[in-house]
Amino acid sequence: MLTTGGYVRISDIGELDDGRDGREGLLRQREDVFDLAKSKHCDVQRIYEDNDTSAYKRRVKRKGFEEMILDLRSGVISGILAHNIDRIARQPRDLERLIDIYEQARRPMVFATTAGEYDLTTEDGRFHARIYVTIANKFSADAARRVARQKLAEATEGKPHKGRRAFGWKDSEHVDEVEAALLNKARREVILGKKLSAVHEEWAELGVRSPQTPEGKTIGYSSVRYVLRNPRLCGYRAYIPQDVRERSGRVDPVEYLVERTDGTPVTGQWETIFAPGEWQELVDELDSRKNTGRGRKKGSTVTKRLMTGIARCAKCGTGLSSGMYARGTTSSEKYGHYYYCRKADGGCGSLSRSGPPVEEYVEAILLGNLRQRADNEAPAGKGDPELIKARETLRQIEADKIEARRLRADDELSLAEFAREIRRLEEKERGMKEKVATLTPTPARAGHAAARIVREWDTYTVDMKRKEITKSIEAVVISGAGKGGTQNGVFRPELIEIVWK
Structure with a gap:
């Protein structure tokens, strides 16, 4: 009786947004594997599992699959059983890794699925397996294009990104007050000259974690930089294509702003943490510190001493x-x-x-x-009637935004009506803030x-x-x-x- 390994996998269940975790599908696949083992008179040594894991995305590492490859190569198991071959491979290169092992094996081997058996030790078996995996790869590519087109359309409409929440928000729309306070403090201090590494050290000491931080860890330096540059902070919508993510990993979201036909950024349907001008000032400050390629960073003091060079x-x-x-x-x-x-x-x-x-x-x-x-x-301009009126208008705009959110929560406003109203209020708010800045005398601000x-x-x-x-x-x-x-x-x-x- 051959000793085999069973492989079960569910891909991207998190994108379904229906609360399922994929366990039900994996359990059904496990039952198929054991039924298949009985019909093939094989013993199942171990079930290798990859939950919420794509076999199509190139950058995804499948822990269960890699362990199965290792055991197959070392002789711990002498075959693979699965519900279908597309559970095992959707990239031809993954199939070729298996074929290399089967071709070089000097022992009886089995490769079977509920949809049919593929003898990877023969030319015909490898031919049929390659055809099936190529077809599965084409289906995945077509599906990826459809999803990408849908996500771009949603981004153009200003809809929030689905899936895991962004740092600074409780969900796709509502601000997390604690994380927002951290972001606002970091922005002020970075503008004043604080190093990003110092912000990271402070957050690490506080035990700050992002939604992507592994369990038991604190937020990483690159994550601090990423969340501070996120256009979402000021309401701008970004869209990073999946193929770019897979090819480059984490990229700068500032480079992927979605724009209207007139060249202005698309604003999203969520609560903001920074004003657009505040976010742009922070991005400009961080950009000024980028490495010039000659060993030192532009704008960096490159010293720990207060008076060096001064x-x-x-x-x-x-x-x-x-x-x-x-x-x-x-x-x-x-x-x-x-x-x-x-x-x-x-x-x-x-x-x-x-x-x-x-x-x-x-x-x-x-x-x-x-x-x-x-x-x-001494502060000047407090008695300016026009300035007083502008500040009162700002307070009223904020009250109107709160009321609009309440009406939306009570289903008294449709999503479209809510989006139009919030966009109108934010545009009016930007204009009022510019007016207040113009009317406020410079000496007062300096003081x-x-x-x-x-x-x-x-x-x-x-x-x-x-x-x-x-x-x-x-x-x-x-x-x-x-x-x-x-x-x-x-x-x-x-x-x-x-x-x-």
Whole structure:
């Protein structure tokens, strides 16, 4: 009696969106395998199972199939039983892997399905198997084209993507408040200069997971970048063809926006987290940091020290580098790092100053300047009747959007009516936001920004602080004063000159 393996598979059951998990179909296939084994007088060593797994998509790895191939090659099993050959292979290359094993085998082998037996050790058997798999491949390709055409049509209409929810939403339409708060915080901080790696570290420490994160893991760096660039955040509809996904894996959704005939992005039928301008600002900031191909990233500070490149030698004008004091020394314990004029950079090599005192002094001066700016630039424009009216209109638009969602939830609005109303309100909202931005005086915005920076300074990363420093300060010029930049252990601020922009 030959020892065989049974193979059962259901593909893409998640796309049915009917709550089934594919187990019923797999159980029916298992029954077919055992019935087939009785009729062939074979023993079933093991059932190899792939649930919700396509045999047509090239990038899909089938765990059960690969284990079956390994056992077949090593002689653990001497044949395969299945409901149908298209359960085993829909790509000719998968069938050829099996054929290679059967051709080289020096033992009795069986390959049978409920639809017929294929003797892969003979030319005729291989011929019929290849024809059947080729036909199955053609059916899958035709079905894939129909699905792709349907999904593109839905994207053009602004319908939400079906299937697994996107990060930031509870379902296809409604925002998840916790994840939305994370996204909004990350957007603000990235715009201020925070590195994406720092955002990822923060989310990992919080135990943040995306819908695609494997069990027991936290969200990955590439996933953080992906969710922050997702056009869905501001309501734009993207469509990435399945063949592109299979060929390239995860791609940048920004490159696959669906546009109307006039070139404007299609807006979707779901709650948004960012305004379009906020999303575009974030994408532009992330794009500015892309690798230029020459080892460093455009816009990157490439340093962990606050004053590197900002501080300059008063004697020769060279930007100061940073270094670490030797371990075990008093300077190492007290200061840790220092700034110095390096000859290798074309400097004079005659200046060295302990880092933390310089940094604390510059930070204190900058924050004092920002506080003064916030006090002097008192908010203006609050009494402008037109501005007050525009802000009131924005509040009313938000109330109308909430009411439209309620009516839709109560089935008092059809989906088409709801979509038209939300689109009308969002277009009106965009116009009002632009009007408010125009009417709000620049000094008021600058004053608010200065106050916010002072308030949040202690939460900023080094990169965020460097970005704010370089907005206001041209250079920090340091004069020499002996080893460590101190005299009798006293810091001397008169040796530091701040050049403001």
